[in-house]
Amino acid sequence: MNIIIQRGRVWKMDELPEYSIALDGAVSGPKIDPEHRKFSFDHHSDCYRFCTLSACMQAHTAIRLGLDPEQYSIFVNDIDSDVAAAIWCLKNKDRCEEPLAIKLINAIGLGDMHAGAFNTNGMGKVIEWVSLPETDSRKNGDYSKLSDEGLNSILESVLLRIDMYVNGDAKPEVDKIQLSPHYNILRNQNGWVLVESDDPHAFSGLYKAGFDRIVLLRHQPDGSICYSIAKRSDFIGEFPITKFYTALNKIEPGWGGSSVIGGSPRNHDGSRSKIPPEKLTEIIDEIVLKKIKSQSIKAVKKNSTIPPGSK
Numbered sequence: 001m002n003i004i005i006q007r008g009r010v011w012k013m014d015e016l017p018e019y020s021i022a023l024d025g026a027v028s029g030p031k032i033d034p035e036h037r038k039f040s041f042d043h044h045s046d047c048y049r050f051c052t053l054s055a056c057m058q059a060h061t062a063i064r065l066g067l068d069p070e071q072y073s074i075f076v077n078d079i080d081s082d083v084a085a086a087i088w089c090l091k092n093k094d095r096c097e098e099p100l101a102i103k104l105i106n107a108i109g110l111g112d113m114h115a116g117a118f119n120t121n122g123m124g125k126v127i128e129w130v131s132l133p134e135t136d137s138r139k140n141g142d143y144s145k146l147s148d149e150g151l152n153s154i155l156e157s158v159l160l161r162i163d164m165y166v167n168g169d170a171k172p173e174v175d176k177i178q179l180s181p182h183y184n185i186l187r188n189q190n191g192w193v194l195v196e197s198d199d200p201h202a203f204s205g206l207y208k209a210g211f212d213r214i215v216l217l218r219h220q221p222d223g224s225i226c227y228s229i230a231k232r233s234d235f236i237g238e239f240p241i242t243k244f245y246t247a248l249n250k251i252e253p254g255w256g257g258s259s260v261i262g263g264s265p266r267n268h269d270g271s272r273s274k275i276p277p278e279k280l281t282e283i284i285d286e287i288v289l290k291k292i293k294s295q296s297i298k299a300v301k302k303n304s305t306i307p308p309g310s311k
Contacts, residue, residue, distance in 0.1 A: 001091060002073040005148045005155070008266035009077045013038055021090065022075040024055035024083050028256075037072070041086060043113060049258040050114070050234050056085035057109035060102075063093045078266060079151045080200075081131040082112040084158035091159075100166045104130070115261045116204030117232045125177040126165060128201065133157035139198045141221045144270035181205025183216075187281065190288050191238055194281060207232055213239040215284065217277060224271040227280065230261040238291055247283050251275060 011027050022040040029046030032039055041058035043049060053061065063069065069090040076083055085108045095101050107123035108130070120127060128135070133154050137143040146154070164170040181204060183197035192213035195206060206214055213236065218226040231239045241259055248255040252275055254265025264273035273280075 001070060003076065003087065003152070003155075004073060005076045005079070005151050006268070007077060007146075007148055007151060007270065008268045011075055013040065016075065017073065019072045020075060021059075021069065021072050023059070023086050024076070024078070024080075026075040026077045030058065039067075044258050044262070045256060047258065048234060049260045052113070054109040054112040055082050056089060056105050056112070059086040059089045060096055060105045060109075063089055063096050067093075069093060076155075079154050079158070080112070080134055081108050081127060081158060084130075084134075084155055085109070085162060087155065088159055088162045095166060098166060100168065104162065104165055111204075114233070115230050116201060117207045124179050124204070125174050126170070128179060129170065129174045129177050130158060130161045130165060131201070133161070135200045138200050138218075141198075144220050144222065144226075144272070146270070186277070190285055191292075192284070192288065194277065203228075203230060212236045215280065220270075220272055222271050224274055225277070226264055226272040227275075228261065228263040229257075229284075232260075234259055238288060240287060240291060243287050244284055247287060248275065248280070251279075251283075 010025065011022060013027055013031055013033060016022065016027070016038050019037045020039070022042070025042055025044045027040035027042060028044070030040055030042050030052060039062070041055045041062070043052040043054055043058070072090070074087060074090060076087075085105055089096055089105065092101075103123070104126065107120045108127055110118050111120045111127055134143070137146070137154060161170065164173070181202050182199050183195050183202045183206060185193055185195050187194040192215065193206070193211050195202065195214060195216045196218070197216055198218050202216060203214065212232045214230050216228045216230070220226055229241055229244055231241065241257070241262060245255045245257070245262060252265065252273060254267070256262055266272065
């Protein structure tokens with residue numbers, strides 16, 4: 001099995017050779033081409049996030065339904081616990097039906113599908129521990145500087161931890177984990193919050209605190225800013241994330257994601273957005289306030305309508 005990591009790159013299905021699997025945004029949207037043995041296990045675009053399985057759950061399901069990944073090349077443009085768990089499944093197809101493997105894949109998958117908005121049934125410490133090689137690198141500011149080879153080292157470290165958990169050897173290390181999301185709320189107006197945090201799992205704490213619409217920023221060592229824009233689910237209104245992408249792409253190409261979470265460009269050199277927070281806030285406020293005003297006008301018109309037969 002060949003694993004190709006190219007930070008920030010998005011391939012088209014036509015570019016991939018036969019026997020290819022793209023993970024978690026390496027190709028946009030979930031796609032299946034059994035004739036040419038090409039598959040995209042993605043849940044970031046061209047889908048409804050709340051009912052589309054995460055990359056690791058798609059890989060896990062495909063294997064249990066008969067996919068034999070041994071001959072495939074795996075295409076990746078970023079490393080997180082979802083990608084690593086998907087690769088673990090593809091490399092360990094004979095272990096995918098083990099109870100601890102199923103438990104871990106479901107926990108990582110649900111956590112990633114809903115960006116921390118979903119209860120992972122007491123598996124929070126396990127996910128945090130499994131993810132530490134990646135999350136510590138992000139917190140330390142090293143992640144954005146890593147080469148593709150460096151990202152592969154992160155992947156190997158996470159895979160080792162998944163092995164330890166599935167082998168039943170992780171409990172002493174997991175017990176040391178303290179879950180304490182760290183964040184600083186910079187602004188709370190117009191129904192959404194602007195938050196600064198270097199914690200990649202801050203969304204879970206923010207959702208638990210009652211915030212449904214969030215823009216999270218993290219300053220990068222190169223001066224760029226990593227933005228993540230999210231809402232609890234597709235059932236939360238007055239925060240049209242895809243419209244934000246459209247507006248932001250007019251200034252800076254590369255913004256994108258799903259209807260419930262996405263963010264700034266992922267450039268191959270590790271840099272992210274050059275848009276300052278003040279400008280981002282202005283753009284989002286303009287769209288949000290316009291949406292709220294439009295809905296208010298519709299509500300007034302609806303309530304003022306005289307029912308047929310009334311005097």
